[in-house]
Amino acid sequence: MTSLSDPQAGSFRLSMLLNDTRYRSYTFQFVALMCIIAVFGYLGLNLAANLRTAGLSISFDFLSAPSGYDINQRPIDYTSQSTHLRASIVGIMNTLIVAVLACATATVLGVAAGVARLSPNWLLRKMMSVYVEAFRNVPVLIWILIIFSIMTAVLPPPNAFRGENPTATMVMGAFAFTNRGVYAPWPIWGDGSWVVVATFLASIAGAVIYRRHTTKVLFDTGRLMPRGWPTLAILILPAVVMFYVMGRPITLDYPALKGFNFQGGVNMLGSLIALWFALAIYTGAFIAENVRAGILAVSKGQTEAAASLGLRPNRIMSLVVLPQALRVIIPPLISNYLNITKNSSLAIAVGYMDVTGTLGGITLNQTGRAIECVLLLMAFYLTISLSISAVMNVYNNSVKLKER
Amino acid sequence: MADLSRAFVRRDMLPATPPPVGETGLVKWLRENLFSSPINTVMTLVSAFVIWWLVLAVWPWLSNGVWTTTSLAACREVLQGKTGACFSVLTERWHQLLFGFTYPADQYWRPTLGFVLLFVAAAPVLFFKLPRRLLIITAVYPFLAFWLIWGGSITVPLFVALGFVAAALTFQALAKQAMAQAALAAVIAALVVWWIGGQADLQVLVLEPVASRDIGGFMLNMILGVTCVSLSLPIGILLALGRRSDMPIIKWICVIFIEFVRGVPLITLLFVANVVLGYFLPPEVTFDLILRVIIMITLFSAAYIAEVIRGGLAALPKGQYEAADSLGLDYAQAMRLIILPQALKISIPGIVNVAVGLFKDTTLVSVISMYDLVGMVRGPIQGATEWNGVYWELFAFASLLFFVVCYGISQYSQWLEQQLRTDHR
Amino acid sequence: MQKSVILGAMTVAAFSAGAAAAATLDDxxxxxxxxxxxxxxxxxxxxxxxxxxxxxxxxxxxxxxxxxxxxxxxxxxxxxxxxxxxxxxxxxxxxxxxxxxxxxxxxxxxxxxxxxxxxxxxDGQGFMVPKSLGVSSAKELNGSTVCIQTGTTTELNLADFFRANNITYTPVPIETNAEALQQYLAGACDTYTTDASGLAASRATFETPTDHIVLPEIISKEPxxxxxxxxxxxxxxxxxxxxxxxxxxxxxxxxxxxxxxxxxxxxxxxxxxxxxxxxxxxxxxxxxxxxxxxxxxxxxxxxxxxxxxxxxxxxSIGLARGLNAQWTDGGLLYTPPFR
Structure with a gap:
C-alpha cells in the first residue's frame, strides 16, 4: 500500500469495520468468537435443561464405586470389588500393552515388506504388493474380525490336548497354542536371581561402552574392530556364568492342562493376540509403503557416490541410504503408531478389555454415566495423541535439514 | 611385411549367433528375477511354498462351494463333511448385504440407479478433459440421489436446491457492491425459499418414502463415504486456511478443533453421536441417527483433510503468495485464483488417502448398532437361525466389495498424479 | 425424516416433534x-x-x-x-x-x-455347557472360561456368583450374541452364560442342540x-x-x-x-x-x-411357561383388576 491510499488518521467510521482491511480482521475475529460462544452456550444450556428435566447431574462420583465386574487381563491387581477408576486404569494399561506390541510388530513387518517390495526377486516383490494392497484396501474392523475368527476356528480348544490320543500337542512341550490364547513358560525368580539380573544389566552397559570404544578407535586410527560377535558375547556370557554360579536360581514355570484350562506359565489371551496381529499386519502394510517411498526418495546418485568411495553394499545401506531415508520414513511412521493406538479402540469387537471396553463399555453400561465416560475416554486418547505429536515435533526439529 | 596371401580377412559379417540359452527368454527371466543368488533362490522357494500352501488351503473351499441351499445345515448336508464354502448365504441374502434388511425390495432399482448416476456425476470432477458444462450434473446429483434413495416428493430436494440457486444468484447480483451484505442477503434468500418450500406441501413425482433406519448394508457405507468426503472438502479447506490465517482467534479455533478431532478415535466421536449428542440438543429436536453420524464423520474427515491441504499450502513457494500480492489481488482472489488451485493439486494424493481411509472407517458405525455391511454380517445374518456359524463367506464378500472400491480409487489417484505432473522429468 | 430433517437441519430450526419430557403420548x-x-x-x-x-x-x-x-x-x-x-x-x-x-x-x-x-x-441367569465337559453344576466351574455378552447385568451376576462360591473364572466378554455363540461352539470358552431364555433360544439354533445342556443353577433373578x-x-x-x-x-x-x-x-x-x-x-x-x-x-x-x-x-426355542404362567396356574403373572 502506498501512503496515498491510506485514509487520514482519526477519520474512523463504523463502516470501516467491514470495508477496511486494517479493521476487518477484528470484525471477523469478533464475529467468530461470538459464534463459538453462542454455540457452546446453546449446547451448555440445553445440557443443563435436559439434565434438570431428567433429574440427573454430571458427577464423577461413580468412579469411586465398586465396579462389580471382572476383567480377564489384569496388569495390576483388580477384583470385582475394585473401583470403576481402577477398572479404567486396567483398561488404559491394556490399551497401552496392545498398542506397544502392535507398534513393534508392525514396524518389523512393515520394514521387511517395504524392503522386500524393492527386492530383485520377482515372486517376492509381487507377493508383497499383494499383501500391501489387500490390507490397505480393506477396513481394519473386517481384518480384526477375520483374524479373530481364524484364531477361534483354526486353533484347537484346550480340550483337544486332553485324553489318550490328543488331537493337538504342545509345541516343544512348553507352548500351547489354543483358541483361548497362547500359553508359554514364565520364569520364577528364586533366591539370588537378582544377582543374575544385575549381571545382565551390567553387561548391557559393558556392551555399550565396548561399542563406543570401537567407534573411537575407528575414528582415531582408522582400524575397524569387530563389533557383532564381541557384543553378543559380552551380553550373554557373564549372565550365563553367573546363572550357574548362583545355582540356577531362575526356573521356568511350564503351562500344564489342569481342570478346564492350562494353568501356570503366562497366558496371552486370544482376543489380545487377534487384535495385536490384526493391527500389526494392517498397519504394517502402510508402513511398508512408507519405507519403500523413503528408500526410493534417496537419489540414486547417493548410492553411486558411496559405491565410488569403495563402500560395500551393506555399508552403503547402513551409512548412506538409511540415515537419509529415515528422515522421510519416521514422521509417517509415528503417525502410524498414533493410528494403531486409536484403532486399538476397536478392541470392543473382539472383547479385549481395553479402555474403550472398560470405561467406555461396561462401566458406561452399568452406571449409565454416558457423558462422563465418553469425556474421560476422549481425554485419555487426546493425551496420548498430543504427547506423541509433541515427541514427533521434537524429532522433526532435530532432523530438519540445516540449510545455510 | 608378413605374407598377406596367408592372411584371412573377413569381408562379410558373420550371422549373429543366438545368445546362450541362459541369456534368453524364459530362462534368462527366471535366472535374473528368481534365482540370481543363493539367497534369492531360497526366497523364491519359500515364497512359492507359501503360495502353494495358501492355494491348497483355499482351493477346495472355493471349488466345493455350495450356492443353492437355504441354510447352513443344508449346506453341511450337501458337503457331507468335505471342506467347502457355503456361498448360499450370499445368494440368499445378497440384497440385505447390499441394501440393508428393511429397504423395500421392489425399490432396489432406486439406490442402484443412484449408484450408477454417481459415476456420471463424479466423471466431470475426476476427469478434467470432459467439458466443464457437465459439472451441472454433479451439482444436481446430490438432490437427485437424495430423492432416489429416501423417496418422497421431489419438491423437497427441489426446494433445497432452489434455495442454493437463489442464494448464489443473490450473491452474484450484490457481490459487486459489498461482499458482506451480499453474503447476508444470500443467506436470507435461501432461508426464504426454504421457508416457502416448507409451507408449500406439494406432492409431485412421489416415490415411496423410505425411513433412514431402513437404509443399511453396503449402500449405507457408500452413502456415508460419499456424503462425508464431499461435505468435508470445503470445510477442510476453510479449516486449513483458518489455521494459516494471521488472525489469532480464528487460527486458534481451527487449531484446537483440528487437534482435538485428530486426537480421538472415530469410535468415540460415534459414541458422542449416538449416546451423548441427545443431551446437548433441546428435547424437541430429534435428528436421525444417520444424520448425526454424517455430521460426526464429516467433522472427523474435515480435520484430516485440513491437515493435508495445510501441507499443500505450506509446500507452495513463498513467491506465489508474493506474486499474488504484487498483482494487487485481495485475499479471496489470491486464494481462489493463485494459491488454492496449486495447493489442492499438490494435496490430491493426500486427500484421496484420507477419502479411502474414511470410506473404510464407515464400517465402524456397526459398533453403534447401525446395520451397515459389517453390521448386517454381525447382526441379523449371523444371528439368524439358518446362518448361525457362517463367517468366511460373509467376510470374504465384504472384503471384496471394499477392496474393489478402495483399490479403484487409489489406482485413479495414481493415474491423476501422472496427469498432473507438470514439471518436466 | 424426509422434509423435517433436511429442511430442519438446513434452517437450523429442526422441526418439532413435541416436548419429549412432558407428553410422550402427544409426540x-x-x-x-x-x-x-x-x-x-x-x-x-x-x-x-x-x-x-x-x-x-x-x-x-x-x-x-x-x-x-x-x-x-x-x-x-x-x-x-x-x-x-x-x-x-x-x-x-x-x-x-x-x-x-x-x-x-x-x-x-x-x-x-x-x-x-x-x-x-x-427370567434368571443360567449356564450352558457342552455335554462332553462332564459338568452337572455351576459350582464345578472353578477355573473355567466363561463367555458373556457385555452390557448386561449378567456380568455383575457372574462376578457375584463366583465370588460368593469362592471359585475363579476367566471372563470372555463378547459384543453380540452371535459372536458369543461362535466362541462357545469353537470351544474358546467352556460355558456360555446369559438369561436362561436366551440360552434356550441360542441352543435351538445349534446344529445338534442335544450336545449341550443348560445347568440347573439359576444364579439371579431377572425380571x-x-x-x-x-x-x-x-x-x-x-x-x-x-x-x-x-x-x-x-x-x-x-x-x-x-x-x-x-x-x-x-x-x-x-x-x-x-x-x-x-x-x-x-x-x-x-x-x-x-x-x-x-x-x-x-x-x-x-x-x-x-x-x-x-x-x-x-x-424351536421351546421354553416352558414356568414362572411365566398365570397365577392361577402356579406362575407369577398376576395383573391388577380392570376396574
Whole structure:
C-alpha cells in the first residue's frame, strides 16, 4: 500500500469495520468468537435443561464405586470389588500393552515388506504388493474380525490336548497354542536371581561402552574392530556364568492342562493376540509403503557416490541410504503408531478389555454415566495423541535439514 | 611385411549367433528375477511354498462351494463333511448385504440407479478433459440421489436446491457492491425459499418414502463415504486456511478443533453421536441417527483433510503468495485464483488417502448398532437361525466389495498424479 | 425424516416433534408411529425375519402399545439398540419405550431415572455347557472360561456368583450374541452364560442342540420388562396397561380368535366387558380409544398366544411357561383388576 491510499488518521467510521482491511480482521475475529460462544452456550444450556428435566447431574462420583465386574487381563491387581477408576486404569494399561506390541510388530513387518517390495526377486516383490494392497484396501474392523475368527476356528480348544490320543500337542512341550490364547513358560525368580539380573544389566552397559570404544578407535586410527560377535558375547556370557554360579536360581514355570484350562506359565489371551496381529499386519502394510517411498526418495546418485568411495553394499545401506531415508520414513511412521493406538479402540469387537471396553463399555453400561465416560475416554486418547505429536515435533526439529 | 596371401580377412559379417540359452527368454527371466543368488533362490522357494500352501488351503473351499441351499445345515448336508464354502448365504441374502434388511425390495432399482448416476456425476470432477458444462450434473446429483434413495416428493430436494440457486444468484447480483451484505442477503434468500418450500406441501413425482433406519448394508457405507468426503472438502479447506490465517482467534479455533478431532478415535466421536449428542440438543429436536453420524464423520474427515491441504499450502513457494500480492489481488482472489488451485493439486494424493481411509472407517458405525455391511454380517445374518456359524463367506464378500472400491480409487489417484505432473522429468 | 430433517437441519430450526419430557403420548400421536427400542437380534424375543419384519416376544409388547394408541399394531418403528445404547436412546427421547429384555433393577429404576412398567418375562441367569465337559453344576466351574455378552447385568451376576462360591473364572466378554455363540461352539470358552431364555433360544439354533445342556443353577433373578422415561406417568400408564391387557386377556380366556365375538355385545362377565370396552369408559380414562384392549388382543393376541407363537414349546426355542404362567396356574403373572 502506498501512503496515498491510506485514509487520514482519526477519520474512523463504523463502516470501516467491514470495508477496511486494517479493521476487518477484528470484525471477523469478533464475529467468530461470538459464534463459538453462542454455540457452546446453546449446547451448555440445553445440557443443563435436559439434565434438570431428567433429574440427573454430571458427577464423577461413580468412579469411586465398586465396579462389580471382572476383567480377564489384569496388569495390576483388580477384583470385582475394585473401583470403576481402577477398572479404567486396567483398561488404559491394556490399551497401552496392545498398542506397544502392535507398534513393534508392525514396524518389523512393515520394514521387511517395504524392503522386500524393492527386492530383485520377482515372486517376492509381487507377493508383497499383494499383501500391501489387500490390507490397505480393506477396513481394519473386517481384518480384526477375520483374524479373530481364524484364531477361534483354526486353533484347537484346550480340550483337544486332553485324553489318550490328543488331537493337538504342545509345541516343544512348553507352548500351547489354543483358541483361548497362547500359553508359554514364565520364569520364577528364586533366591539370588537378582544377582543374575544385575549381571545382565551390567553387561548391557559393558556392551555399550565396548561399542563406543570401537567407534573411537575407528575414528582415531582408522582400524575397524569387530563389533557383532564381541557384543553378543559380552551380553550373554557373564549372565550365563553367573546363572550357574548362583545355582540356577531362575526356573521356568511350564503351562500344564489342569481342570478346564492350562494353568501356570503366562497366558496371552486370544482376543489380545487377534487384535495385536490384526493391527500389526494392517498397519504394517502402510508402513511398508512408507519405507519403500523413503528408500526410493534417496537419489540414486547417493548410492553411486558411496559405491565410488569403495563402500560395500551393506555399508552403503547402513551409512548412506538409511540415515537419509529415515528422515522421510519416521514422521509417517509415528503417525502410524498414533493410528494403531486409536484403532486399538476397536478392541470392543473382539472383547479385549481395553479402555474403550472398560470405561467406555461396561462401566458406561452399568452406571449409565454416558457423558462422563465418553469425556474421560476422549481425554485419555487426546493425551496420548498430543504427547506423541509433541515427541514427533521434537524429532522433526532435530532432523530438519540445516540449510545455510 | 608378413605374407598377406596367408592372411584371412573377413569381408562379410558373420550371422549373429543366438545368445546362450541362459541369456534368453524364459530362462534368462527366471535366472535374473528368481534365482540370481543363493539367497534369492531360497526366497523364491519359500515364497512359492507359501503360495502353494495358501492355494491348497483355499482351493477346495472355493471349488466345493455350495450356492443353492437355504441354510447352513443344508449346506453341511450337501458337503457331507468335505471342506467347502457355503456361498448360499450370499445368494440368499445378497440384497440385505447390499441394501440393508428393511429397504423395500421392489425399490432396489432406486439406490442402484443412484449408484450408477454417481459415476456420471463424479466423471466431470475426476476427469478434467470432459467439458466443464457437465459439472451441472454433479451439482444436481446430490438432490437427485437424495430423492432416489429416501423417496418422497421431489419438491423437497427441489426446494433445497432452489434455495442454493437463489442464494448464489443473490450473491452474484450484490457481490459487486459489498461482499458482506451480499453474503447476508444470500443467506436470507435461501432461508426464504426454504421457508416457502416448507409451507408449500406439494406432492409431485412421489416415490415411496423410505425411513433412514431402513437404509443399511453396503449402500449405507457408500452413502456415508460419499456424503462425508464431499461435505468435508470445503470445510477442510476453510479449516486449513483458518489455521494459516494471521488472525489469532480464528487460527486458534481451527487449531484446537483440528487437534482435538485428530486426537480421538472415530469410535468415540460415534459414541458422542449416538449416546451423548441427545443431551446437548433441546428435547424437541430429534435428528436421525444417520444424520448425526454424517455430521460426526464429516467433522472427523474435515480435520484430516485440513491437515493435508495445510501441507499443500505450506509446500507452495513463498513467491506465489508474493506474486499474488504484487498483482494487487485481495485475499479471496489470491486464494481462489493463485494459491488454492496449486495447493489442492499438490494435496490430491493426500486427500484421496484420507477419502479411502474414511470410506473404510464407515464400517465402524456397526459398533453403534447401525446395520451397515459389517453390521448386517454381525447382526441379523449371523444371528439368524439358518446362518448361525457362517463367517468366511460373509467376510470374504465384504472384503471384496471394499477392496474393489478402495483399490479403484487409489489406482485413479495414481493415474491423476501422472496427469498432473507438470514439471518436466 | 424426509422434509423435517433436511429442511430442519438446513434452517437450523429442526422441526418439532413435541416436548419429549412432558407428553410422550402427544409426540407419538403427532408422529403417527411408535418408536420402540428392541435388541439387535435375539431370536424369539426380537429379531428381523428374512424379509426384515421384526418378530418376537418383546416386539409383541411394542405392537400392543401401538395397537392401543393407534389401533394399528403395524405403526411401530423398531429401533435396534445394543446394551450400551439402549438407555441413552430412551433417555434422549430417540425411542418412546424400551422392550429389550432389560432387567428391572433398583439402580436403573432410581439412579438412571427410568420407570419399569411391569414384567413381561421372569427370567434368571443360567449356564450352558457342552455335554462332553462332564459338568452337572455351576459350582464345578472353578477355573473355567466363561463367555458373556457385555452390557448386561449378567456380568455383575457372574462376578457375584463366583465370588460368593469362592471359585475363579476367566471372563470372555463378547459384543453380540452371535459372536458369543461362535466362541462357545469353537470351544474358546467352556460355558456360555446369559438369561436362561436366551440360552434356550441360542441352543435351538445349534446344529445338534442335544450336545449341550443348560445347568440347573439359576444364579439371579431377572425380571425382564418394558421401561419408559421417568416422569411421564400418563405414558407409563398406557404402556403398563397395554401389557396388562395381554396378561388379563389370557386369564379371562379372551383370545384373538374369540375377541371379535366377545366384544360384539356385552357378555355375562363384567370384567371382560370392562376390558373390551363394552361396559364403562376404561380407554377414555387413559386418553386412548375405548376399544384399545380389543385392538391389542385382536392384532397381537393375549399373553399366552404371544408366548406360544414366539418362544413356546412348539417353537424351536421351546421354553416352558414356568414362572411365566398365570397365577392361577402356579406362575407369577398376576395383573391388577380392570376396574
Amino acid at each position: 407419538v400421536k403427532a408422529r403417527g408411529k411408535l418408536n420402540c427400542g428392541v435388541s439387535t437380534s435375539l431370536v424369539g424375543f426380537a429379531a428381523p425375519d428374512a424379509n426384515g419384519n421384526w418378530e418376537g416376544f418383546d416386539v409383541a409388547v411394542c405392537r400392543a402399545v401401538a395397537a392401543a394408541v393407534f389401533g394399528d399394531s403395524k405403526a411401530v418403528e423398531f429401533v435396534p439398540t445394543t446394551g450400551k445404547t439402549r438407555f441413552t436412546a430412551l433417555a434422549s427421547g430417540e425411542v418412546d419405550m424400551l422392550a429389550r429384555n432389560t432387567t428391572w433393577t433398583y439402580s436403573r429404576d432410581t439412579d438412571l431415572k427410568f420407570d419399569f412398567i411391569g414384567v413381561n418375562y421372569y 425382564l420388562g418394558p421401561l419408559v422415561r421417568h416422569g411421564d406417568n400418563d405414558w407409563a400408564d398406557i404402556v403398563r396397561w397395554s401389557l396388562n391387557v395381554m396378561i388379563a386377556a389370557e386369564e379371562l380366556g379372551v383370545t384373538s380368535a374369540n375377541v371379535a365375538e366377545l366384544s360384539a355385545a356385552p357378555t355375562t362377565n363384567p370384567e371382560i366387558n370392562r376390558l373390551l370396552g363394552t361396559e364403562g369408559e376404561m380407554g377414555k380414562m387413559m386418553g386412548v380409544d375405548n376399544a384399545f384392549a380389543k385392538n391389542i388382543i385382536m392384532q397381537v393376541g393375549n399373553y399366552g398366544e404371544v408366548f406360544e407363537k414366539n418362544i413356546g414349546a412348539s417353537t
